Amino acid sequence: MTTQMSKAETQHMIAKRVALELQGPCTVNLGIGIPTLVAEYMTEDNIYLHTENGLLGVTDVEEADIDPNLVNAGKLPVGEAIGSSFFNSSDSFAMIRGGHVDVAILGALQVDETGVIANWAVPGKNIMGVGGAMDLLVGAKKVFVTMNHTSKDGSSKLLKECTYPITSTRQVDMIFTELAVFNVEDGQLKLVDLMPGATIEEVREKTEAAFIE
């Protein structure tokens, strides 16, 4: 089933599933890519979005109201919610590092079987950017990860050990792919849901990391 979906459809399917896990009142930081799409599917009231470039209370914006100086961390235009506030980068990361942000939703390149992720550098390529990923991992109360289950060559991205440089020694809390949803419990991955069209056989075949069924 997943092979018949377009990339965008798959991304939206994952984002929609992540949104089910968000219960207000809470403050959520959304990373670039699939995490940004999660905002479209949040149905709970009292979920406030934080963006690390200095805004608490992010909403979407109508085309006519776009302001080039009002953007999210992906530099996409956004709006300001009722009750929003602006602050400098140091205050923004104090919120993150200081444990005041409830949930961070991030993309990942790899995750290991204890829930440690790699999402900022690829061996053999220039290391050009880390952004706020390391701060979010050490500071957010919960970290949710969205990722493709396999690479283009079909190899698993859920590995026994990350082969790319890790982003933090902290274990994430939940992992969402186009095939499955895992909780990280006591340093082990636990399968909690299959995505639409996926089978347990397919998940077993495409997951190198050990996980509890």
Place this chain on the structure above:
Amino acid sequence: MSKIQHDIQQALSYVKSGDTVLVGGFGLIGAPLTLIDGLTEKDVNDLTIVSNNLGESGKGLGILLNQNKIKKGIGSYFTSNRDVGDKYQRGEIELELLPQGTLAESMRAGGAGIGGYYTTTGVGTDLAKGKEEREIDGVKYILEKAIRADVALIRAHKADTLGNLVYYKTARNFNPLMATAAKTVIVEVDEIVEPGELNPEEIVTPFIYVDFIVKAQQILTKEGVVSV
């Protein structure tokens, strides 16, 4: 002496070759585009630029990069300008990558007379290599040094003639921190007003930090960067 400078090059006379320069902005948003443009016309080189990004390809600090005026970049996300990677590959620029929160906090510390600080961010990663690790109350931290610079080039929305500043939406970002962490601070604004016109409760950067004020001549619009 008035802090207002009508001549951009006059304002930039404080930037010397070999200087460390803080440059505000998150990409082009909140970047002092007029002052950066002025630097591209100035005969200066071997600069160490501290900024979240080095602009975009051929825009903002990206122009300065392509003129080979930058010896070293200190930032968190150079990915936004592909030219940085190409130059790095050719050995034409040094780069120091810091987590974004560490970049911000290092300037906050620098401006507040703090020499360094321990942070959880980066512990156990490649970016912790060579940095002192220390356990405090059972939690591991690494030592990060404060950042201070010769000059800061920043962007605000309004200044009064004393140098009090207010910012605009997400164009604030690193600017208020940089205002505190350099020997000479030059701000570029949309509007200059008389003292008393800004509400004291709304002033984000008090005038004590600001040395010179220039009026923005290059601004970011929906259509990109335009001259006004």
